[in-house]
Amino acid sequence: MSGPVGLGPDYMQPFFDFVNWVCKPQILFSGSVVTFFGALKFRKILVKPPVTIGIVIAMLVFFFISLLSPQFYNEARKADNAPIFIMIVLTGLVIWAAFYQAVNNDERFRQGLRSDEHEAAEEKLHVWPYLIYIEAIVAAFVLAAIFAWSIGLEAPLEQFANPAKSPNPAKAPWYFLGLQEMLVYYDPWIAGVLLPGMIISGLIALPYCDPNPKGVGYFTFEQRRFAISVFLFGFLILWVLLIFVGTFLRGPNWNFFGLYEPWNEHKLLSLNNVNLSEYFWTNLLGKAPPAEWWKREWPGFALILGYFTVMPALATVAFKKFYQQLGFVRFSVVIMHLLVMLSLPIKMYLRWSINLKYIVFIPDYFFNI
Amino acid sequence: MSAVGDQVRKILDESVYQSVIWKSVFRHGFPDTDRNRTLVVLSNLFLHLHPAKLKGHAVRMRYTWCMGGLSFFMFLILTISGVFLMFYYRPTPEYAYVDIVALREDVPLGMFMRNVHRWGAHAMVLIVWLHMLRVFMTGSYKAPREFNWAVGVILLKLTLLLSFTGYLLPWDQLAIWAITVGTNMARATPFLGHEGPGASLIGYDDFKVVHSKSDIRFALLGGSIVGPSALLRFYVLHCVFLPLVAGFLMAVHFWRIRKDGFSAPL
Numbered sequence: 001m002s003g004p005v006g007l008g009p010d011y012m013q014p015f016f017d018f019v020n021w022v023c024k025p026q027i028l029f030s031g032s033v034v035t036f037f038g039a040l041k042f043r044k045i046l047v048k049p050p051v052t053i054g055i056v057i058a059m060l061v062f063f064f065i066s067l068l069s070p071q072f073y074n075e076a077r078k079a080d081n082a083p084i085f086i087m088i089v090l091t092g093l094v095i096w097a098a099f100y101q102a103v104n105n106d107e108r109f110r111q112g113l114r115s116d117e118h119e120a121a122e123e124k125l126h127v128w129p130y131l132i133y134i135e136a137i138v139a140a141f142v143l144a145a146i147f148a149w150s151i152g153l154e155a156p157l158e159q160f161a162n163p164a165k166s167p168n169p170a171k172a173p174w175y176f177l178g179l180q181e182m183l184v185y186y187d188p189w190i191a192g193v194l195l196p197g198m199i200i201s202g203l204i205a206l207p208y209c210d211p212n213p214k215g216v217g218y219f220t221f222e223q224r225r226f227a228i229s230v231f232l233f234g235f236l237i238l239w240v241l242l243i244f245v246g247t248f249l250r251g252p253n254w255n256f257f258g259l260y261e262p263w264n265e266h267k268l269l270s271l272n273n274v275n276l277s278e279y280f281w282t283n284l285l286g287k288a289p290p291a292e293w294w295k296r297e298w299p300g301f302a303l304i305l306g307y308f309t310v311m312p313a314l315a316t317v318a319f320k321k322f323y324q325q326l327g328f329v330r331f332s333v334v335i336m337h338l339l340v341m342l343s344l345p346i347k348m349y350l351r352w353s354i355n356l357k358y359i360v361f362i363p364d365y366f367f368n369i
Numbered sequence: 370m371s372a373v374g375d376q377v378r379k380i381l382d383e384s385v386y387q388s389v390i391w392k393s394v395f396r397h398g399f400p401d402t403d404r405n406r407t408l409v410v411l412s413n414l415f416l417h418l419h420p421a422k423l424k425g426h427a428v429r430m431r432y433t434w435c436m437g438g439l440s441f442f443m444f445l446i447l448t449i450s451g452v453f454l455m456f457y458y459r460p461t462p463e464y465a466y467v468d469i470v471a472l473r474e475d476v477p478l479g480m481f482m483r484n485v486h487r488w489g490a491h492a493m494v495l496i497v498w499l500h501m502l503r504v505f506m507t508g509s510y511k512a513p514r515e516f517n518w519a520v521g522v523i524l525l526k527l528t529l530l531l532s533f534t535g536y537l538l539p540w541d542q543l544a545i546w547a548i549t550v551g552t553n554m555a556r557a558t559p560f561l562g563h564e565g566p567g568a569s570l571i572g573y574d575d576f577k578v579v580h581s582k583s584d585i586r587f588a589l590l591g592g593s594i595v596g597p598s599a600l601l602r603f604y605v606l607h608c609v610f611l612p613l614v615a616g617f618l619m620a621v622h623f624w625r626i627r628k629d630g631f632s633a634p635l
């Protein structure tokens with residue numbers, strides 16, 4: 001492996017420094033959340049083709065400028081990172097397609113018209129030729145694209161497997177990088193087992209817990225604000241964004257690096273993360289934390305217990321109608337999944353703001369939260 | 370139609386569509402009448418996954434983004450290219466890597482087929498995600514399609530597992546370390562992993578039921594490191610077990626799309 005790469009042209013440094021700063025986890029994450037909700041709010045403007053094209057051009061310019069950075073250039077040309085770019089492009093495209101039609105339909109409803117899909121559904125079409133031809137043409141294009149990709153880009157093959165020599169950083173396949181990123185904030189039993197399990201159980205539970213009968217068979221946003229916002233938040237912010245972070249912003253030792261910051265294996269970070277028990281006993285009460293875990297960890301337990309009892313109780317009041325619609329069991333399922341989902345950003349912000357390591361820390365039983 | 374076209378069509382009508390061979394294969398004339406267009410879909414094993422007619426919105430690309438069909442198409446491409454790769458690959462540490470090297474260097478179209486399989490797998494993961502996104506955005510998961518959505522979620526998981534088990538097979542540095550990182554998490558499974566919460570509670574004094582040689586990660590890898598048995602296990606899962614389960618669930622998925630009715634505005 002070669003050493004760290006250079007910084008790129010001098011005249012770019014102010015810009016590169018700025019972007020590196022924006023890439024800091026807390027700023028990137030907060031910025032993305034604000035952008036996400038802002039985009040939902042201003043969707044009507046954003047889906048207008050000239051605006052969308054403007055954004056695409058801006059992103060392309062940003063991409064090509066970024067290639068001036070040797071660090072980014074190195075990562076961008078890794079064959080196995082190609083799916084990340086395709087993911088960004090395709091996800092952007094379909095999100096735009098969905099919202100373009102949703103905005104259009106919502107406007108039609110306001111004018112007392114039926115959805116565009118409803119109009120089209122009036123007519124029945126023969127599958128041959130109307131669907132078969134589309135399928136055949138699309139399949140041919142996709143096949144051609146895969147062939148072109150396979151001719152142009154060679155699937156990597158590295159050195160023979162060597163269990164004694166671990167690469168730094170050792171990364172999971174790109175589609176699991178979101179989970180690997182979560183490992184920074186939670187122990188493996190949460191990031192690698194509990195959270196993925198709850199993604200699956202949450203997805204399966206979703207149809208049974210969405211009492212809203214509207215919005216079947218057509219694109220809309222206004223009739224399904226809550227469901228769409230939550231789902232897209234999970235998909236775009238907690239999954240796609242974290243994959244991007246894991247790919248481009250995590251270097252040796254899984255340290256954080258700005259987009260253009262060379263991956264220096266010797267980057268030293270002063271890691272003085274502190275457990276909640278230390279904050280409570282040492283900083284607040286001014287004594288040594290008790291040795292027995294059940295004495296030492298009760299503040300953490302209380303906090304977590306409170307989170308999973310007080311919050312649902314509050315939610316039954318705040319979302320009374322929703323609660324009545326769903327009933328106790330289904331409401332609990334929804335709230336528990338939402339609370340676990342939110343616990344990820346909460347832990348992130350606690351880490352970034354007060355260097356919190358663990359809320360509950362019982363290493364003897366590998367029970368760290 | 371042009372005069373030449375008319376002539377061609379006339380010849381086809383008279384000598385091809387009326388011929389014994391054509392009729393034995395297709396059992397109906399060229400699909401340009403309503404009757405034949407219905408028959409072509411109903412009488413063909415592959416096309417009859419579709420109904421003969423669909424509501425207008427369901428045919429449009431902007432509704433389905435073609436993502437469900439493409440998920441299946443990618444599965445087919447991967448099956449075909451994967452069978453090709455299987456001819457040249459032996460799942461043991463001494464052969465796996467050299468087989469891939471030989472495949473790239475000596476086998477005609479070997480490099481190309483490997484690339485198709487690799488990039489196709491990445492593409493399939495993405496396409497299945499986007500298919501799920503479209504089903505969500507059109508509210509198609511709501512009653513009566515809840516169960517088919519659940520089948521889809523399992524298909525999504527299988528797609529990821531297929532990709533993940535395939536990652537190990539080249540037996541290079543990328544492979545074993547990505548799988549090491551991935552499977553290390555299994556160590557931490559509550560009660561079932563030896564570094565998972567609760568695992569140390571199962572047992573008595575020094576006698577532990579769940580330890581590094583009996584936990585779920587060990588079962589997955591057939592050992593405590595990513596070694597020969599892990600390679601064999603992942604190979605069998607990747608080439609036999611997971612595709613069979615996925616194929617079976619796809620059959621259920623497609624059947625249910627027809628039985629539940631394709632989503633449509635009321």
Ligand code: HEM
Binds near residue numbers: 433437497501521632
């Ligand atoms: C290997 C994976 C999959 C394959 C091959 C597949 C295939 C298909 C196909 C061909 C359709 C027909 C309509 C269309 O093209 O959109 C469809 C519809 C559907 N899929 Fe999938 N699918 C897969 C995964 C999923 C996943 C991950 C989900 C959801 C989590 C899902 C849920 C559904 C539902 C609910 C429908 C009915 C849509 C409607 O009626 O509008 N599928 N699927």
